[in-house]
Amino acid sequence: MILTAYRGGMHARFAPVRDCFHDLFAASRETGAALTVRYAGETVVDLVGGTRAAVPPGVVVPAVGADRPWRPDTLVNVYSVGKPVVALCLLILVDRGRVELDAPVSAYWPGFRTPATVRQVLSHTAGLPAFPVPRPAGSVTDWALLCADLAAADPEWEPGASAGEHAWTYGHLVGELVRRVDGRTVGRFLAEEVAGPWGLDLAFGLGATDRRRCADLSYADRGWPDATRGEPGSLRARALDNPPGGRDVAVVNGAAWRAAEIPAVNLHATATALARLYGGLLAGGTLDGVRLLSPDLVAEATRVQYDGPDLVLDRRAYWTLGMQWEPDGSWGMGGIGGSSAWADPERGYTFAYATARLAAHDRVDELVEALHSCL
Numbered sequence: 001m002i003l004t005a006y007r008g009g010m011h012a013r014f015a016p017v018r019d020c021f022h023d024l025f026a027a028s029r030e031t032g033a034a035l036t037v038r039y040a041g042e043t044v045v046d047l048v049g050g051t052r053a054a055v056p057p058g059v060v061v062p063a064v065g066a067d068r069p070w071r072p073d074t075l076v077n078v079y080s081v082g083k084p085v086v087a088l089c090l091l092i093l094v095d096r097g098r099v100e101l102d103a104p105v106s107a108y109w110p111g112f113r114t115p116a117t118v119r120q121v122l123s124h125t126a127g128l129p130a131f132p133v134p135r136p137a138g139s140v141t142d143w144a145l146l147c148a149d150l151a152a153a154d155p156e157w158e159p160g161a162s163a164g165e166h167a168w169t170y171g172h173l174v175g176e177l178v179r180r181v182d183g184r185t186v187g188r189f190l191a192e193e194v195a196g197p198w199g200l201d202l203a204f205g206l207g208a209t210d211r212r213r214c215a216d217l218s219y220a221d222r223g224w225p226d227a228t229r230g231e232p233g234s235l236r237a238r239a240l241d242n243p244p245g246g247r248d249v250a251v252v253n254g255a256a257w258r259a260a261e262i263p264a265v266n267l268h269a270t271a272t273a274l275a276r277l278y279g280g281l282l283a284g285g286t287l288d289g290v291r292l293l294s295p296d297l298v299a300e301a302t303r304v305q306y307d308g309p310d311l312v313l314d315r316r317a318y319w320t321l322g323m324q325w326e327p328d329g330s331w332g333m334g335g336i337g338g339s340s341a342w343a344d345p346e347r348g349y350t351f352a353y354a355t356a357r358l359a360a361h362d363r364v365d366e367l368v369e370a371l372h373s374c375l
Contacts (some may be wrong), residue, residue: 010046013044014037014371014374016373016374017371018047019370020366020369020370021033021035021047021049022049024363024366025050025061029363030049031051031061031065031357032049032050032051032052032053032061032065032076032355032356032357033050033271033353033355033356033357034072034074034076034271034353034354034355035048035271035353036270036271036274036276037350037352037371038275038276038278038350039349039375040348040349041279041283043275045371046072046272048074049070050065050069051064051066051215052065052068052214052215053065054216054217054218054249054253055218055357056218057219070215073213073270074213074214074215074270075201075202075203075210075213075214075215075269076217076269076355076356077214077252077258077265077268078268078269078274078354079265079335080165080334080335081269081333081340081354082263082269082335083171083264084333085190085202085204086171086175086186086204086264087122087174088277088292088293089189089190089194090174091122091293091297091322092194092292092293093181093182094118095292095293098181099118099177100118101118101300101321102117102118104117104118105118105121105173105177109151111151112150112151113151113153114126114153114159115159116128116159116160117160119305121166121170121174121177122174122322123305123319123320123322124163124164124306125160125161125163125306125319126159126166126173127155127157127162128155128156128173129164129166129239129311129312130168130169130235130239131149131169131242132150132152132154133149135149136243136244137245139243140246140257140260141256141260141262143261146243147172150169150173156311157311162308162311163308163309163317164235164239164311164312165310165317166312167236167240168240168262170263170264171186171204171262171264172263174186174322175263185261186261186263187205190202190203190204191203193292197290198276198280198288199287200273200276201269201272202267202269202270202274203268204261204266204267205259205260205261206258210268211255211259214258214268216253217252217253217356218357219249219357219358219359220358221359224337224358224359225247228240228247228336229241230314235311235312239312247358265335271353271354274354275350278341278343278350278351279343281302281343282343282345282348284298285298300321301321302321302323304318304325305319305320306319323342328344328346329345329346330342330343331343334361336358337357337358338353338361338364339353340353340361347372347375349371349375351367
């Protein structure tokens, strides 16, 4: 196992977090990952470990991939961790007075049929959690086609009446609003208005150079795609599997997926970038002296907009404008496969874990338990 501490290493106070991170590799539960924690505005944990190479189930690192160590600038597909990031792009336009939260989507997207507001789209209550027309795998990169399908769709429920994580559709709904209002794709908007000003190493739609920095996703268990799908024909299955291929490593490790903008599920990022992004939000919209959002809009964006059953997650959920809120007051987002990032205002930290090993979130749970023991 390859383990590297960098950018000032780690404060001694947080040694239990480092030890927990190390133990994940020692127990072969992790093959490649990065962890960053910022506390009181300062980076206190910044670790990378393992390999960028795909590691088959049962193979021990470094038996495979020792020649491709995970580095500080390694990018990885973090799935739904990207949803708050695409939401941030639209919220910047709200902050600038170019979009109103309670205006209908059709005010900015002519021909959009569902009577949902911008707020309902951002809070996963718009009633469009699944693409309505069955499409082949290749269409996942066809932005215009999938947006046209959504514009013509009837909602699964009356907008605002319930919630269901808009698993793959969220990025197209939010991203197309950004494009309609601003003229730039959401990937370009992110690069020029967020990643650049805040110095964040993350993107929707990678160029050839950045694709060479990516970690390849791999399964901890070959049955993971089926286990995460839900019952055949269920709303969850329809939300996750149309177009197909989003949890197939042969697809998501390919150049076409990495080059496309699929904002709900294909943000490629470092853990450091995600922890810094949440640091800016935790500070009221300003990072390193650069303000992207007003404190008032950050407060609105991070308060609970919906509290009730989520028809896709099949559990109670608390949705903000782009994130999940937790009863301890934290807000952020986990991605299917194990990556996660959030801010904890009460304890004063931000946390980001980016992994290439597709499995459950128990790794994050253990890291957080170690972190809280240090606080």
